[in-house]
Structure formats: structure tokens, C-alpha cells
Amino acid sequence: MRLAMIAAALAASSAAADEPDLARGRAVYRDACASCHGPTGGGDGPGAVDLKPKPRDFVNGPFKFRSTPSGARPLLRDVVRTVTAGIRGTWMPAFGKILTAEDLRAVSAYVLAFAPPEDAAEVEVLVAPAEELRPPADTPELRERGKQLYETMGCGQCHGPLGRGDGPAAARAVNDKGESTAPLDFTLGLFKGGSSPADVYRTFVTGLDGTPMPSYAESLSEESDRWALVHYVRSLSRSPGPWQWLFGPRTPWE
Ligand code: HEC
Ligand code: HEC
Structure with a gap:
């Protein structure tokens, strides 16, 4: 009984450790992303003015790089991949060598939180990792x-x-x-x-x-x-x- 409780508590704490840290994500976003993507994710940062294509508007989308159907939000892993590798041929930099894996996840989760909420249970995944x-x-x-x-x-x-x-x-x-x-x-x-x-x-x-x-x-x-x-x-x-x-x-x- 006791063991089971400890096991459950451990499982809960490791699930919490797995959750991306949104406060951390916000700090990284402010330092590394807001200049282009805008303070509230609207794609309207001061650095966005002359860029073509424009930085993504995370609030209204749409998102290009997804494992999900047209019109849906990307998965967290899709955003992590884009932020890690950047987008070749555009001004979107690759952050894979600049940020830690934890920060990459945190900032990606923060970016997704700008988009209108979606029922996670309903998200269809078209392409496996x-x-x-x-x-x-x-x-x-x-x-x-x-x-x-x-x-x-x-x-x-x-x-x-x-x-x-x-x-x-x-x-x-x-x-x-x-x-x-x-x-x-x-x-x-x-x-x-x-x-x-x-x-x-x-x-x-x-x-x-x-x-x-x-x-x-x-x-x-x-x-x-x-x-x-x-x-x-x-x-x-x-x-x-x-x-x-x-x-x-x-x-x-x-
Ligand atoms: C120098 C400007 C610049 C900075 C800084 C920047 N981005 Fe971008 N980002 C862009 C541009 C431009 C695009 C759009 C490229 C396109 O449409 O092909 C983009 C696109 C994206 C996308 C693509 C979404 C999709 O699937 O359509 C994501 C996610 C993203 N940025 C996240 C970030 C994050 C997170 C940071 C900070 C860690 C960041 N960006 C910093 C310019 C920037
Ligand atoms: C109606 C026009 C149209 C048709 C039809 C079309 N594409 Fe595209 N495709 C595009 C455009 C436009 C882009 C570039 C979008 C951008 O980069 O903003 C693109 C980009 C791509 C890319 C590259 C994305 C990247 O990573 O840069 C691939 C791969 C691709 N298409 C494959 C295909 C294949 C395979 C087919 C046929 C089964 C196809 N496309 C049919 C318009 C089309």
C-alpha cells in the first residue's frame, strides 16, 4: 500500500517534470523571439518590418510545419523541430545550438499557448515522429x-x-x-x-x-x-x- 503510494507520487512528480516550464518559455521568448514575432505573438515585432516572408503570427496562424491536418495546430514536437532547425531560406534562425533542449521545449510550448486552445484529445496526427x-x-x-x-x-x-x-x-x-x-x-x-x-x-x-x-x-x-x-x-x-x-x-x- 505504502509502496504503491510512493510509486504514484513519484510517477506524478516525473509527469510534472516532463511538463514544459512556461515561465521559462516566456523568458526565452522575450529574449530570443519577441523582436521578430512580437511581444504578444502577433508576428509584429520591430524586426519584422522588412522581412519576407513575415515572421509567423502565432495567434492567428496558420502554421506551415505540422504533423496534423490542414488548419490544425502543430504538435509540440513540430514546433520544437522548427525552432531547433530553423527555416532554411528565411530569416527564422536555427536555435538548436543556442538553446538547451529544455529551453527549446519551454519556448515551443509558450509559442503554442498563443494559439487558440484546442482539445488535445481531438487532435489527429497524420505523420508519426x-x-x-x-x-x-x-x-x-x-x-x-x-x-x-x-x-x-x-x-x-x-x-x-x-x-x-x-x-x-x-x-x-x-x-x-x-x-x-x-x-x-x-x-x-x-x-x-x-x-x-x-x-x-x-x-x-x-x-x-x-x-x-x-x-x-x-x-x-x-x-x-x-x-x-x-x-x-x-x-x-x-x-x-x-x-x-x-x-x-x-x-x-x-
Ligand atoms: C530574425 C527574426 C526571427 C526570430 C528572432 C525568430 N523567428 Fe521564428 N520565424 C521568423 C520568420 C521570418 C518565420 C516565417 C518563415 C516562413 O514563413 O517560411 C518564422 C517562423 C517561425 C515558426 C514557424 C511556424 C510554422 O510552422 O509555420 C515558429 C514555430 C517560430 N518561428 C518560432 C520562433 C521561436 C520560438 C523563436 C525564438 C526562440 C523565433 N521563432 C525567433 C523569424 C524569426
Ligand atoms: C498548387 C501548387 C502546388 C502543387 C500542385 C504542389 N506544390 Fe509543393 N509547394 C508549392 C509551394 C508554393 C511551395 C512553397 C511554399 C513555401 O515555401 O512557402 C511548395 C513546397 C513543397 C515542398 C518543400 C517544402 C519545404 O520544405 O521547403 C515539397 C517537398 C513539395 N512542395 C512537394 C510537392 C509534391 C510531392 C507535390 C505533388 C504530390 C506538390 N508539392 C504539389 C506548391 C505546390
Whole structure:
């Protein structure tokens, strides 16, 4: 009896230790994020004025990088991933080497708290954590299947027949703020949401809310087809040559 009580108390305290520390999150946010994302998370900090794309408005969203359906909030792990790795090709810095793991979690939880509350029990998770995904081997056959899917699913309409971001619909691509958001030139290998197979998988399964990039969660339900597309899309990026290195687009921080 006594032992059981101690065990229960221990379990409760370790659950509490697992909870991100919101007060800590607030302090980190004020120091490291508010200048761009604004003191109350509205994406309107003093440093936001000239940035394109604008820093995210956490209150109104929408969030691009999610494991959840279109329109839903991201999971805590999604935000932690974004804050750790940053967003390549934009002004969103990578904090992975600046903040401790605990601070990364705390500030991510604080950021999520700006968004309207959601019933945690109802949140649907479309994509499992990266370490639980099992990508099949990248074979020529799978890439060939991916190439076919790329054509039949109309990815080229926006991303261009060779993945250069120059499809017929690319010029019209604007985000929810009316800023132009050219679809990615896959050949540059600059994936905003990360370039590992699991990252690319998540990006096109859940889509990027607020941009023309749709979610393929329903239209592409076959697991092996999804990985075929991942391998094909990743095979289009080549390592940048000297010309690209000198004059190509890059992350402003690099
Ligand atoms: C120098 C400006 C700057 C700073 C500082 C900054 N951000 Fe950002 N952040 C951005 C920009 C710009 C974007 C939008 C990029 C885009 O839309 O592709 C962004 C996007 C994000 C997103 C993406 C949400 C999504 O899925 O759409 C998160 C989360 C985020 N920032 C969290 C943070 C946190 C937490 C901090 C502080 C630890 C921080 N940012 C500091 C500029 C900044
Ligand atoms: C209606 C136009 C459109 C279609 C169709 C489309 N995309 Fe996209 N896609 C976009 C745009 C726009 C972006 C860039 C959004 C941004 O970065 O703000 C993008 C970005 C991406 C990214 C990169 C995200 C990152 O991490 O930077 C991947 C991967 C991607 N698309 C895969 C696909 C695949 C695979 C298909 C077909 C199954 C497809 N897209 C169809 C418009 C489209």
C-alpha cells in the first residue's frame, strides 16, 4: 500500500517534470523571439518590418510545419523541430545550438499557448515522429514510380516538370498574406521543412498551410507511393556548384 503510494507520487512528480516550464518559455521568448514575432505573438515585432516572408503570427496562424491536418495546430514536437532547425531560406534562425533542449521545449510550448486552445484529445496526427517512420530503400524502381506519380498528381503544375519551381502555376503562387511564394526549386535542395526523407514525407502529406502547397494526406494514401515520391523529389536536388554557391539564393544567416 505504502509502496504503491510512493510509486504514484513519484510517477506524478516525473509527469510534472516532463511538463514544459512556461515561465521559462516566456523568458526565452522575450529574449530570443519577441523582436521578430512580437511581444504578444502577433508576428509584429520591430524586426519584422522588412522581412519576407513575415515572421509567423502565432495567434492567428496558420502554421506551415505540422504533423496534423490542414488548419490544425502543430504538435509540440513540430514546433520544437522548427525552432531547433530553423527555416532554411528565411530569416527564422536555427536555435538548436543556442538553446538547451529544455529551453527549446519551454519556448515551443509558450509559442503554442498563443494559439487558440484546442482539445488535445481531438487532435489527429497524420505523420508519426521521424524515428518511427520506416522509409523503404531508395531504389531506381521506387524513384521511377515516384516520377510517374509526380506527373500524374500534377506536382509539376507548380514545381515544374523537372522540379525547378517553374511550373505553369508557379507565377501565380501567393501565400495568405498576398506575398508571392514561389514553389521550391527542388534542385537547390533547400527544403524549408527539412530535407531528410521523413521531413519531405511530412511536408507533402500534411501540406504547408497558408501557401498553395496542398496536403496529399487523402489523395496519396498508399504508403509505398508516398515514399516513392519522397525518393524521387530528393533525387532531383544536386549539390550546389560554384556558380550556385556564389550567386544562388541562400539562407540570410549563412
Ligand atoms: C530574425 C527574426 C526571427 C526570430 C528572432 C525568430 N523567428 Fe521564428 N520565424 C521568423 C520568420 C521570418 C518565420 C516565417 C518563415 C516562413 O514563413 O517560411 C518564422 C517562423 C517561425 C515558426 C514557424 C511556424 C510554422 O510552422 O509555420 C515558429 C514555430 C517560430 N518561428 C518560432 C520562433 C521561436 C520560438 C523563436 C525564438 C526562440 C523565433 N521563432 C525567433 C523569424 C524569426
Ligand atoms: C498548387 C501548387 C502546388 C502543387 C500542385 C504542389 N506544390 Fe509543393 N509547394 C508549392 C509551394 C508554393 C511551395 C512553397 C511554399 C513555401 O515555401 O512557402 C511548395 C513546397 C513543397 C515542398 C518543400 C517544402 C519545404 O520544405 O521547403 C515539397 C517537398 C513539395 N512542395 C512537394 C510537392 C509534391 C510531392 C507535390 C505533388 C504530390 C506538390 N508539392 C504539389 C506548391 C505546390
